[in-house]
Amino acid sequence: MDTFFEFFSFADPNIRYVVIGSLLLTASSAIVGSFTFLKKKALVGDAVAHSVLPGVCLSFILYGEKNPIILIFGAFATGWLSLILIDIISSHSKVKEDTAIGLILSVFFGIGIFMLTIIQKSGNAAQTGLDQILFGKAASLVGNDLIAFAVIAAILILSVWFFFKEFTLLAFDEDFASTIGLPVRAIELLLTTLTVLAVVIGIQAVGVVLMAAMLITPAAAARFWTEKISTMVWLAAIFGAFSGLTGAYISYIAPSMPTGPWIVVVISTIAFISFFMAPKRGILYRMNNQRKIRRQINDENILKALYQLGEEEKNFYEKRTIEEILTKRKFDPASLKTGLRRLKREGYLGNESGHWSFTKAGKHKGQRTVKLHRLWELYLTQYLRIAPDHVHDDADTIEHILTPELETRLEKLLDYPTVDPHQSEIPYQ
Structure with a gap:
């Protein structure tokens, strides 16, 4: 607990530099990365991240020391060129x-590694730690780095703010x-420039190898939670900032744990949680929704089978056994029994000594399902010129998803027909 309060008090300048630097890097790159993600340019971030290495090396060779401004200019030049x-x-x-x-990424990265090797063998003492650009080392951030990163982060955020509508339309x-x-x-060129800047300022924290993850992963995670782009951009920034803060904290309490990789691990965890848990778009939600749809189809098919049995005998409220229902339609026995019990709980069926019968609500629902099936069969034969013996399977599917609005339109379009293509009566309520 002491380390927790010590970390978040920001009393130590080193902690302050790392935390603020990580927040600036992750949040600003996530904001720009949202539009890169929406434009389906995820691999571009990876290409830029690997292409900045020769620019950094060339800047160091020409300048002779690790001045963050000079290194940023060099990284920007080769990233933009790529x-x-x-x-x-x-x-x-x-x-x-x-x-x-893939071609540009490998060529530029190969040139960068070649130049880095030359620098390491040059004997220049100032090159110490330059290789950390490959995997990042946020703990090495100092005050001068922070000033440069703050300026670039401000440029990124303000540019997105002023050109938000244009970027949205372009995406x-x-x-x-x-x-x-x-x-x-021109707008594409601006977005490209901002993407390069986002990568350039992020490489010192997470390195060229992992920077693409920080550009795209927060946006991918945010996309699962919303359909609104402004909300998505804010969520991406929050996810990015949270991962930056958490990665820095883990690195602080466990000095052997590097900050950059932990930032990526945290944002990847958020992405996986979003992938499974997000409402409407998450895997678990979709699985549950599919389960509900299968259950609805099964229940409506049971009611339809009971209604058709009632049609044959002119008695819709006759009590039926499971065996009688199975003579009308093939069901999985377990699904049939589960469906019957569920329909009883919902008030659509009654049960007496193992014999099942309609309630008024159940008869109404079964009648509507039959009606939609036969209306759709008639529509397919009249308007799509499909043979009557080829329309049953399609109608058997579509009857479960036709809304009341579409039902009304079908009735009007077909002029309230009384029989389907097989001369079966179309039941109206």
């Missing part, structure tokens, strides 16, 4: 964009943006 080359290759050759990204409908006269190419 994106331009990817665009040129994919636009003016038969090479696809993903292949161009979702580039053709429409061009049609209404927006300078699409």
Whole structure:
């Protein structure tokens, strides 16, 4: 507990630099990465992250020391150049964009490793720690780094703030943006520049190898929780900042644990939780929704079978055994018994000594299912010219998802028919 209060008191300047630096890096890169993610350019971040290495090395060779401003300029130059080359290759050759990204990534990273090796063997004492750019070391952040990162983070956030509508339109409908006269190419160039800047300021915390994760993963996690882009951008920033803070804290209480990789581990954990737990888009929600749909289909098929038995005998409230129901439609016995009990709980069926019968509500629901089935069969034969003996299976599926609004439109479109293509009566309420 003492270490917790000691860490969050920020009394130690080193802690202050690491925490503030990590927050700036992760939050700002997540904001820009949201638009990169929406434009389906996730691999671009990886390409830029690996392409900045030769720029950093070249800056060090020319300047002779690890000045953060100089290194940032060098990283920005080669990162930006890599994106331009990817665009040129994919636009003016038969090479696809993903292949161009892989080509540029490997070439630039190879050149960077080559230059880094030369620097390490040069004997220049100032090169100590330069190799940390590969995997990052947030603990090495100092005051000068923080000033540079704060300036760039402010540029990123303010740029997104001022061009939010343009970036949004570009992400979702580039053709429409061009049609209404927006300078699409200039906006793309600005977004590219911001992406490069986001990568450049993040490499010191998480390194070139892991930076792509910090650019894309917060946005991917946020996307599961909302359909609104402004909310998504805010959530991505919060997730990124939380991972930065948590990674720094873990590194503080366990000095052998590097900050950068733990930042990525935390944001990846958030992404996995979002992937499974998010409402409406999460795996568990979708699985539960699919289970409810299967249950609904099974229950409506039971009611439909009972209604059809009632049609044959002109008695809809006759008590039926499970064996009688199975003669009308094939069910899995366990699913049938479970469905019957569920329909009884919901007030659609009654049970007396193992014999099942409609309640008024159950008869109404079963009648509507039969009606929708037969209306759809008639629609397929009249408007799509499908043979009557080929429409049953399709109608057997669509009857469960037709809304009351579509039901009314079908009735009007077909002029309130009385029989289906097989001359069976279409029951109206």
